[in-house]
Amino acid sequence: MNGVRCLLLSLVWVLFSAQGAFAAQGEILARPYGTVPGMSLGYWEYLPPDYDDNATVSHPLVIFLHGTGDVGNGSAAALEKIMALNAPPRLIRNGRDFPFILIAPQRFNAFIPVADIDKIIEFAKVHYRVDASRVYLTGISAGAIQVWAYAAVHYAKLAAIVPIAGNGNSQNLCPAAASGLPVWAFHGSADGTVSPYGSINPVKALNTTCSPAVNPAALLTLYPGVGHDSWGRTYDGSAGHDVYTWMLGYSL
Incomplete structure (x- = not known):
């Protein structure tokens, strides 16, 4: 009798676990600090709607890095600060689906070190079915700013980058140019927080200073008269740009 009961309990647990995994796909879920072994930060997790349909299929991975106004300790409450942004996590919560895995970590300081970004990417490769050629x-x-910094060092791991209102002036991007890393930078021309030249100069360097120049040519979109928040109109597509299709068009 005890053996039958244990078997029933095991079946219930398996069913519960399967339902939990199924419920996760197509949703944005908070993974608070300390709840996921191997991950040192709290983060938002999104799995595409077809993630559980085939256990052998790998998926593209997008890492989204927040700014200084969205810092926190990674608790469930703190992670909500990221949802204030008109960015992929909130777009998903509001009903948008994407064909990629999204990881949006939160840190007490928005300048996440390059080594820590690399750990996040490697963590994702181990814990999710990530297509390593499409990160x-x-x-x-x-x-x-940290997107630029990471790309300058680990360009060989990236299929494309989209830095918005950042500053890549201090980075040596010529090795990334030689690798052919696709880049599309966005900035507001009236940004009083981070100078537009933080995007203008690195894109120019990739296209004209570096030898060889990057191929495909790095792209720069400047929004006339727009201040620091140049990301909302970029991520939601209201400015007429589809950065998601653009990114997913590239692979290593």
């Missing part, structure tokens, strides 16, 4: 990095403000 993309995007971020805003301080997060975009």
Whole structure:
């Protein structure tokens, strides 16, 4: 009798676990600090709607890095600060689906070190079915500054980057140019927080200073008269740009 009861309990647990996994796909879920072994930060997790349909299929990965106004300790309450942004996590919560895995970590300081970004990407490769040839990095403000910093060192791991309102002036991007890393930078021309030249100069360097120049040519979109928040209109597509299709068009 005890053996039958244990078997029933095991079946219930398996069913519960399967339902939990199924419920996760197509939703944005908070993974608070300390709840996921191997991950040192709290983060938002999104799995595409077809994630559980085939256990052998791998998926693109997008890492989104927040700015200084969205810092926190990674608790469930703190992670909600990221939802204030008109960015992929909130777009998903509001009903938008994407064909990629999204990880949006939160840190007490938005300037996440390059080594820590690399750990996040490697964590994702181990814990999710990630297509390692289709890893993309995007971020805003301080997060975009770190996108540039990571790309300067680990360009060989990235299929494309989209830094928004960032500053890549201090980075040597010529090795990334030689690798052919696709880049699309965005900035507001009236940004008083991070100078537009933080995007203008690195894109120019990739296209004209570096030898060889990057191929495909790095792209730059400047929004006339727009201040620091140049990301909302970029991520939601209201400015007429589809950065998601663009990113997913590239692979290693």
